[in-house]
Amino acid sequence: MSGRPPRPRDVPAGTDAGLATVVRQDAKGVVVRLDAAPEGVPLELWCSVRGRVHLGGSVSATTTIAVGDRVRVHRVADDRGAVEEVLPRRSVLSRPEPDQGRRRSRLLQQVLAANVDRVVVVASAADPAFDPGLVDRVLVVAEWSRLDALVVVNKLDLVAAEPPEAAVYRRMGYRVVGTSATTGVGIDELRAALIGAVSVITGHSGVGKSSLLNAVEPGLGLAVGRLNEVTGRGRQTTTSALLVPLAGGGALVDTPGIREFGLYNVPPREVTWLFRDLREVAPRCKFGDCLHRDEPGCAVAAAVATGELAAWRVDSYHRMLATMPDVPRWGIPGGR
Numbered sequence: 001m002s003g004r005p006p007r008p009r010d011v012p013a014g015t016d017a018g019l020a021t022v023v024r025q026d027a028k029g030v031v032v033r034l035d036a037a038p039e040g041v042p043l044e045l046w047c048s049v050r051g052r053v054h055l056g057g058s059v060s061a062t063t064t065i066a067v068g069d070r071v072r073v074h075r076v077a078d079d080r081g082a083v084e085e086v087l088p089r090r091s092v093l094s095r096p097e098p099d100q101g102r103r104r105s106r107l108l109q110q111v112l113a114a115n116v117d118r119v120v121v122v123a124s125a126a127d128p129a130f131d132p133g134l135v136d137r138v139l140v141v142a143e144w145s146r147l148d149a150l151v152v153v154n155k156l157d158l159v160a161a162e163p164p165e166a167a168v169y170r171r172m173g174y175r176v177v178g179t180s181a182t183t184g185v186g187i188d189e190l191r192a193a194l195i196g197a198v199s200v201i202t203g204h205s206g207v208g209k210s211s212l213l214n215a216v217e218p219g220l221g222l223a224v225g226r227l228n229e230v231t232g233r234g235r236q237t238t239t240s241a242l243l244v245p246l247a248g249g250g251a252l253v254d255t256p257g258i259r260e261f262g263l264y265n266v267p268p269r270e271v272t273w274l275f276r277d278l279r280e281v282a283p284r285c286k287f288g289d290c291l292h293r294d295e296p297g298c299a300v301a302a303a304v305a306t307g308e309l310a311a312w313r314v315d316s317y318h319r320m321l322a323t324m325p326d327v328p329r330w331g332i333p334g335g336r
């Protein structure tokens, strides 16, 4: 028979190896850990993944695979397999796929981790400088994804006092843990907060995510990088997402440092309601569809003037809105 060679997913892929969890992901493929394997057969298989895979439980959807996914795999060799299907997810942490230079009519979802309970956003108090903007974005995504959120302020050994923004997060009801992976401050508290659930760790490169995980779980031996002396940023030491079980129960997902964290599929009008502090004030705005830009009777602007709302939080909100597609043009709401 001639013709095109069969596509990978059409190849009869050997024996059904059962269910597995994706524990590592990089550009070429994933490593899965099987729930069970016969005596002497490796539990971990490398699976190449090209393009998108069928998402179980839905008729037509396909998806990119992520660490934490539960998958059904076939074994094609002792140490190699093929992902047949991604099982339905109980949660995802996702962002728009980074721009690949092509114009897109719609955003594609990049799943950073699947089946997680909590997002841990790590920021450093210094080196690189504390960036509340990224923390705010991750918190908004956590609210939207209905994931628990924890803020970690690392490198406290480099500063005299924790950044004042930490108190603002606590006032909104977020848990903030101050740490130093170098001196060990806060590590016991962080470990206690992480045990028993699946947490995905995110934050800029160089803030100390891998260093913290190594401190929380001795023996992990994750690679840790030096900062770039010119830019003061991290060097993208962690290059693939990795799921590690915690000795005390639960698991952690370490992820490569991120520059930006966009919002996937969040309608602009919803953004206010994902800011815990803005949503307390916004019902007092004159217009129900107020976007808090320069509308008359805006309670958010008034609350910044009186100090009820932190100006940097409202800045974060405005920056987030500015990067979103489909934001209504600047103008008076209600008026056309």
Ligand SMILES: Nc1nc2c(ncn2[C@@H]2O[C@H](COP(=O)(O)OP(=O)(O)OP(=O)(O)O)[C@@H](O)[C@H]2O)c(=O)[nH]1
Residues within 6 Å of the ligand: 154, 155, 156, 157, 158, 179, 180, 181, 182, 183, 203, 204, 205, 206, 207, 208, 209, 210, 211, 212, 223, 224, 225, 226, 227, 234, 235, 236, 237, 238, 239, 255, 256, 257, 258
């Ligand atoms: N002074 C100080 N340095 C730290 C602390 N935690 C980490 N570092 C240093 O910060 C640098 C970056 O640490 P990493 O753990 O590789 O940071 P990361 O967030 O995993 O970075 P990526 O993998 O690139 O995203 C290393 O030189 C660490 O030794 C800390 O609490 N205090």
Ligand SMILES: [Mg+2]
Residues within 6 Å of the ligand: 209, 210, 211, 223, 224, 237, 238, 255, 256, 257
């Ligand atoms: Mg790292």
Ligand SMILES: [Zn+2]
Residues within 6 Å of the ligand: 282, 285, 286, 290, 291, 292, 293, 295, 297, 298, 299, 300, 301
């Ligand atoms: Zn308003």
